[in-house]
Amino acid sequence: MTTIAVALISGGLDSLLAARIVQSQGFEVVGLHVRLPVYPHTARAFRGAAALGIPMAARTIRDDYFQLLRAPTHGFGRGANPCLDCRAYMLRMAKELMEEIGAAFVISGEVLGQRSFSQRRRDLLIVAHMAGLQDRVLRPLSAKRLPPTVMERQGLVDRSKLYDLAGRSRRPLRALARMYELRFVPEAAGGCVLTEKLFAPRVLDLVDHELSAGVWDLRLLTVGRHFRINQEAKLVLGRNAGENDALRRLFELSPRKEQVLCVVPHNFRGPEGLFVGIVSDDALMRGLALLRRYITKDLPDRLQFQVFRQHPPFRRLVTTTKELTALPEILAL
Numbered sequence: 001m002t003t004i005a006v007a008l009i010s011g012g013l014d015s016l017l018a019a020r021i022v023q024s025q026g027f028e029v030v031g032l033h034v035r036l037p038v039y040p041h042t043a044r045a046f047r048g049a050a051a052l053g054i055p056m057a058a059r060t061i062r063d064d065y066f067q068l069l070r071a072p073t074h075g076f077g078r079g080a081n082p083c084l085d086c087r088a089y090m091l092r093m094a095k096e097l098m099e100e101i102g103a104a105f106v107i108s109g110e111v112l113g114q115r116s117f118s119q120r121r122r123d124l125l126i127v128a129h130m131a132g133l134q135d136r137v138l139r140p141l142s143a144k145r146l147p148p149t150v151m152e153r154q155g156l157v158d159r160s161k162l163y164d165l166a167g168r169s170r171r172p173l174r175a176l177a178r179m180y181e182l183r184f185v186p187e188a189a190g191g192c193v194l195t196e197k198l199f200a201p202r203v204l205d206l207v208d209h210e211l212s213a214g215v216w217d218l219r220l221l222t223v224g225r226h227f228r229i230n231q232e233a234k235l236v237l238g239r240n241a242g243e244n245d246a247l248r249r250l251f252e253l254s255p256r257k258e259q260v261l262c263v264v265p266h267n268f269r270g271p272e273g274l275f276v277g278i279v280s281d282d283a284l285m286r287g288l289a290l291l292r293r294y295i296t297k298d299l300p301d302r303l304q305f306q307v308f309r310q311h312p313p314f315r316r317l318v319t320t321t322k323e324l325t326a327l328p329e330i331l332a333l
């Protein structure tokens with residue numbers, strides 16, 4: 001019977017190569033893509049898996065992921081990225097799948113030293129341990145620089161056919177991609193927004209103000225302009241038609257329907273928005289004034305805004321003069 005291994009497939013070249021290397025030793029490889037709103041590369045992951053000819057599962061992080069942002073055991077990198085905790089979280093999801101399908105181990109495409117915050121030797125060992133996988137995580141690209149896993153010690157995996165890569169260069173990865181004749185070689189793409197310093201204030205604001213934040217809130221962080229109106233409420237404004245649509249979808253999916261208001265310009269064209277939190281009349285008017293700031297032409301003398309809430313159902317047409325101006329103390333996130 002063929003031994004099965006679960007490969008974490010992020011959509012990057014490293015993870016595809018790691019899966020391919022193990023596949024070439026005769027294992028049946030099943031891919032797992034962990035969907036994170038802050039790392040939108042699911043399509044690439046599926047394309048890569050299809051090119052390898054491996055079946056793929058995709059699982060979305062759960063609301064408990066937010067705990068990693070609230071109190072990361074191993075801290076943040078340069079942004080609000082809890083990489084060690086996050087890797088351990090993904091490995092735990094891979095472990096769940098491993099146990100469900102009777103796989104023997106998990107494959108990860110991490111390369112030693114590729115990232116200074118989370119891929120030092122000690123980090124790789126820690127995250128496997130945190131996930132409860134101990135030495136059942138095989139990192140084929142750097143395996144020869146790491147202690148042999150139980151699969152290597154028992155001869156299940158041929159260590160001599162694994163690699164000793166280290167560092168940030170993509171050149172050896174491209175060489176391996178040619179050697180293994182990968183049919184899909186993804187270009188280096190934008191990574192996870194949690195690593196961006198400018199994104200961190202949004203995350204920290206959410207941590208500070210929303211006790212029950214979860215996946216929905218993380219999704220919302222990736223859309224539009226964010227403003228803290230007061231301690232109870234924030235406003236998110238779409239920057240284009242695509243973001244307005246995304247905000248409407250998020251409005252419908254909101255897990256706290258009584259605390260999310262959708263605002264749509266009624267008699268003029270402009271950004272749509274979501275208020276999140278406990279929105280007083282004062283906060284509402286301040287948010288509308290802010291929205292007004294992003295419209296520079298074709299304004300009628302009196303502005304009308306539709307304001308909706310899903311539960312309890314609420315719909316209101318708010319009319320203001322066009323001189324509405326945003327109050328200066330509103331904080332842009």
Ligand code: SF4
Nearest residue numbers: 081082083086087192
């Ligand atoms: S870069 Fe983002 S997705 Fe990757 S491990 Fe760090 S927090 Fe997680």
